[in-house]
Amino acid sequence: MAKVGRLFGLVLRLLALGATMSAAIVMGTSHERASVFAISFEAKYSDIPSFKYFMIANAVVSVYSFLVIFLPAETLLWRLVAAFDMVVTLLLTSSVSAALAVAQVGKDGNVRAGWLPICGQVPKYCNHVSGALGAGFAGLILYVMILLHSVHTVLYPLLD
């Protein structure tokens, strides 16, 4: 039973590693150049602090996932891993939420503040960012499952 539990956790962590790494990479490579009325307009992820935060958060989480996969099965460090899983889930929710908020403004604009939507001028950039957000969301859902699983494993050890 313990083997099945550990295998399940490992599979979840591998999937989460894939999701967060792809979110970070896709967001990091989003870049588009457009000219509107002879003004060159370049959109990069680093122009918007929210997207920078999203990329950094997902990169950190993917490195963490990669390291945890190699942790041996019976050390006491698994309790620390459970605590870190909670912190990492927090980080992921706030990064996805922040990026989504700003992306929504970019897509629909905000009439009251006089902010025009930019997705009309750089549609490929917008699609790129949406893809990254989707991957980030998948990583978040996986991490919620990982958090529940690791807290359960630490509190109710299946061996003994």
Add this chain to the structure above:
Amino acid sequence: MALDNGAKPEAVHDSTLVSKAPSNQVLLVLRLVAFFATAAATIVMALNKETKTIVVATIGSTPINATLTAKFQDTPAFVFFVIANGMASLHNLLMVVVEIWGHKFDYKGLRLAMIAVLDMMTVALASGGDGAATFMAELGKKGNSHARWNKICDKFGTFCDHGAGAIISSFVGLLLLVLITALSIGRLVKPRPATLSPV
């Protein structure tokens, strides 16, 4: 702590013994403070509204005024912030009530586990609301020259100040919620006689 946890399985149906244990009292106090923090954040942001009348043109000697209003509903991020903090404060209130009066309710011994899981979900929700509102407020304060979005905090200073206060209060509530989650997960630890005593 070990004695505390050891006393719990027999004493789970005796409300006075469990509620007098010091870790439970600390948890209760933390939940109360977190409730006030998140409730304050919700209320301050929900009542955040500023109206400004500016002169747009002058015809002859009569100025034409335009009234601009900044409300929290204009931005979906702030709406989500209000909803997330509202739900977090409701959760805290519910947990406080359950701590004080609800020791009879137990479902197959899963009560503590359900409380811990609900705490984790609330932390995730509240952190999502905070993240969105923080970056939206930063956008309003500094604008974004690349996207040609102007800052709005120089015109609506009070709106921005109230929003900043609400966000800070919500961060305090979030920090407390993380502490509360750690404590309530710690309560789930079963004492294991053959090994070291748990945290």
